[in-house]
Amino acid sequence: MRFPALIFLCVLLIPLEGIASAWNVVMHGNRRHVPIEDVARFYKLGTPVKGEKEFRIESPGRSIRGKLGTREVFINNVKYILCFPIVKKGGSILISAMDVTKILEPVLRPGKIKNAGPVRTVVLDAGHGGHDSGATGRRGMEKEAALDVVLRAKRLLEAQGYTVRLTRSRDVFVPLEQRAAYANRFPDAIFVSVHFNKSSKGTASGIETFALAPRGVPSMDEQNFSYSDLKQHPGHARDPENIALATALHSSMLRKMRLYDRGIKRARFAVIRNIRIPGVLLEGGFMNHPLDSQLIASSSFRDSFAKAILEGVNRYSSAISGRSATSSPAPSAVATATDATSVPDIRREFSPIRMSTTLNEAVQRASETFKKEIETNGN
Numbered sequence: 001m002r003f004p005a006l007i008f009l010c011v012l013l014i015p016l017e018g019i020a021s022a023w024n025v026v027m028h029g030n031r032r033h034v035p036i037e038d039v040a041r042f043y044k045l046g047t048p049v050k051g052e053k054e055f056r057i058e059s060p061g062r063s064i065r066g067k068l069g070t071r072e073v074f075i076n077n078v079k080y081i082l083c084f085p086i087v088k089k090g091g092s093i094l095i096s097a098m099d100v101t102k103i104l105e106p107v108l109r110p111g112k113i114k115n116a117g118p119v120r121t122v123v124l125d126a127g128h129g130g131h132d133s134g135a136t137g138r139r140g141m142e143k144e145a146a147l148d149v150v151l152r153a154k155r156l157l158e159a160q161g162y163t164v165r166l167t168r169s170r171d172v173f174v175p176l177e178q179r180a181a182y183a184n185r186f187p188d189a190i191f192v193s194v195h196f197n198k199s200s201k202g203t204a205s206g207i208e209t210f211a212l213a214p215r216g217v218p219s220m221d222e223q224n225f226s227y228s229d230l231k232q233h234p235g236h237a238r239d240p241e242n243i244a245l246a247t248a249l250h251s252s253m254l255r256k257m258r259l260y261d262r263g264i265k266r267a268r269f270a271v272i273r274n275i276r277i278p279g280v281l282l283e284g285g286f287m288n289h290p291l292d293s294q295l296i297a298s299s300s301f302r303d304s305f306a307k308a309i310l311e312g313v314n315r316y317s318s319a320i321s322g323r324s325a326t327s328s329p330a331p332s333a334v335a336t337a338t339d340a341t342s343v344p345d346i347r348r349e350f351s352p353i354r355m356s357t358t359l360n361e362a363v364q365r366a367s368e369t370f371k372k373e374i375e376t377n378g379n
């Protein structure tokens with residue numbers, strides 16, 4: 001479906017608040033884009049290195065790299081699926097203004113997200129339940145694994161002083177609308193939905209995290225717009241927090257769970273679209289993949305998932321408040337609200353994952369080692 005009003009709508013959606021003069025906006029495919037040089041300059045990163053098929057921008061502690069013609073970008077070595085593809089036009093490599101606003105900005109400067117309050121309450125949502133088993137594999141059912149991980153995470157979060165609310169604490173069916181309505185009763189909370197995946201062939205592996213697709217952005221795996229992409233949902237009020245929370249949780253999952261990185265993606269699942277608090281949906285591996293399912297069935301892996309949730313919540317909380325582990329002034333306090341070009345030091349908040357080879361290769365090797373450890377321990 002085509003929408004003549006789309007250009008107008010996108011302009012409305014992407015004000016690039018008060019910083020428009022710093023950007024050379026280029027129209028491409030009826031959509032506003034900016035050159036990666038502008039991104040590098042604005043975020044005080046190094047000079048972009050442009051290749052035939054990819055680009056990279058690096059500065060100490062931070063990096064962005066992306067593949068031309070695709071929606072894949074790595075920010076500090078964490079994979080994101082962009083709203084729109086990276087394009088080459090003339091000699092310029094362009095990224096959509098929507099992606100700058102909805103991904104780069106909240107991820108690179110989480111301390112500048114407006115209205116992001118301190119996290120006191122975590123609503124944990126164990127996917128499925130009751131007659132809805134979710135994904136099934138030879139080693140169990142998604143509904144059981146999700147609830148077990150949620151209960152483990154609850155204990156860890158409560159031990160650190162968080163209040164934890166559960167959409168379900170036993171094997172019962174709770175409709176999606178009811179889960180969202182329950183979460184909305186806690187305005188100072190964040191929402192974390194725990195799921196596991198299933199693929200049709202049983203060959204897909206790894207973890208992925210879903211944040212609500214912003215208004216005017218196609219859902220995953222859809223290249224074209226549909227009418228529903230233009231609908232406003234309650235969750236859109238939290239677009240910046242949603243992606244910051246996804247970043248914190250997904251990178252913690254990569255570190256703790258050591259599974260293949262399928263990236264941070266966009267969707268309009270009912271639970272994340274109908275909540276008014278920041279929220280994400282986590283997929284902790286595939287129930288019908290040989291290695292993933294073995295890990296998911298193990299106690300140690302479920303502990304790792306629970307620890308990743310705790311670490312992710314802590315990292316999100318410190319990132320949005322601009323807190324730093326040292327006694328030096330908080331980055332967000334140093335960067336004044338009126339100075340749009342000041343860039344807080346985000347290294348402590350969303351520090352890159354350091355690995356000698358590409359992340360997925362290293363994770364794949366680590367997964368094999370992890371699998372052997374589990375086999376040895378007899379879990």
Ligand SMILES: [Zn+2]
Binds near residue numbers: 127128134142195196
């Ligand atoms: Zn599920």
